[in-house]
Amino acid sequence: MTNVAIVMGGYSSEYQISLKSGNVVYQHLDQNNYRVFRVHILPEKWVYVNDSNEEFTINKNDFSVEVNGSKITFDVVFNAIHGTPGEDGLLQAYFELLGIPQTSCDYYQAALTFNKRDLLSVLKPYGIKTATSFYLNLGDPIDANQIIEKVGLPCFVKPNKSGSSFGISKVKTFEELLPAIENAYKEDNEIIIESFLDGTEVSVGVINFKGETKVLPMTEIVSENDFFDYEAKYLGKSQEITPARISDETRIKVEKAAKKAYEVLKMKGFSRSEFIIVNGEPHMLEMNTVPGMTAESILPQQAKAAGITLPELFGNAIELALKK
Incomplete structure (x- = not known):
């Protein structure tokens, strides 16, 4: 055994x-x-x-x-x-x-996807759209005017390498920018500041199932909070609607982008990418390679919608790893 x-x-x-x-x-x-x-x-x-x-x-x-x-x-x-x-x-x-x-995926893919800035830079030449962004490293001079001129308000300040929305802030005013940067530095010494994308947020699971790349039914995120933060993710402060309420035409565009990212990066195992759809165009925020597997988590919900049970989902991952 x-x-x-x-x-x-x-x-x-x-x-x-x-x-x-x-x-x-x-x-x-x-x-x-x-x-x-x-x-x-x-x-x-x-x-x-x-x-x-x-x-x-x-x-x-x-x-x-x-x-x-x-x-x-x-x-x-x-x-x-x-x-x-x-x-x-x-x-x-x-x-x-x-x-x-x-x-899970191999070490290079894990390191790359864990670094939001590097991931988006690698995917951009393949036509995957992203928010406008500004990068800061701990110790860099902070010119708030220059940052806001580039990304606009509201904007998001995020640690470059962290999950579960720890250290993320939505900044609506000039005064909120510096405290948000301080907050993000508690999680990571690199920061990404992104323009606010006003659109529908979807979470897209892509897995290798029985040897084929499979895009799972996507989940629309409707947060009661300002964005899909820790409370929204784990404390029920959001609605997660699977499948997402988007047109077939938009869904096909998002599926294409998510599948392309998975295949361009030579991913293996599970992945869950977050996109915001602005005027019918998907913009990628990030990719998780070890997405949550709790009863509340999005990827298990999506697998269920695709008719895949948890024993099948987890057993498939083991079998594919053993075949590698």
Whole structure:
């Protein structure tokens, strides 16, 4: 039987959401086909956690664990870590060096997509539209007039590398800009400031399903808050409508852009991209390569709308990783 390690946790503000995602995967992977182990990867410890919540230390030399005198190794890793080190390429590279297949994209794609600025720069030559943006690194002089002249008001200030909308602010007035920049620097030393795109926000899941690139039914995001922030994502302050209420013509354009991004980047596994549709044209905001897998999460909702059950969704990811 195949030994599967579900890695969850991580080193970022998103670790609790990741633990939830990992547990959902644990509950839904078919235990007739797989022997499934929950592995918590946290700054202070890497441990296998059994059903009685006992912890066994992972040996980082070969990613094995000793339980009651016998050594367990893993045939494949299901990556459920949002943020670092699971979504930025560090774990992907580690597992590649150890020769252990894992379910998410390769390390270069993970590092690239985790860096919003670099991702959008790479996709632009392929005709994928984006917001107008301004970049800042910690220590750069800040000329508020110059920034607003370029991106206009309102605008969004975001950490370049962070997830779950941590550190993002919508800036409506000149006075709000500097505090928003300070706030973003708490999450990352690089910032992206983007023009406000006034349109319909959609989240688009693209996966490799049984060897084919498949665009899932997209989700329209209608946030009660100013934008799709942490509260909107996890505390029910938004409506997520799947499939999105857009015309077939627009839907086809968004699907094309999302599929193109997935294929141009040579992605594998799961991805969920955010787009804002302005006058019928999709503009890409970002791509997540380890999207949430909790019961509330968007990608599982989309899979359900496509007629794919969670055991099928997660089992497919394992099978594709094993084939690599």
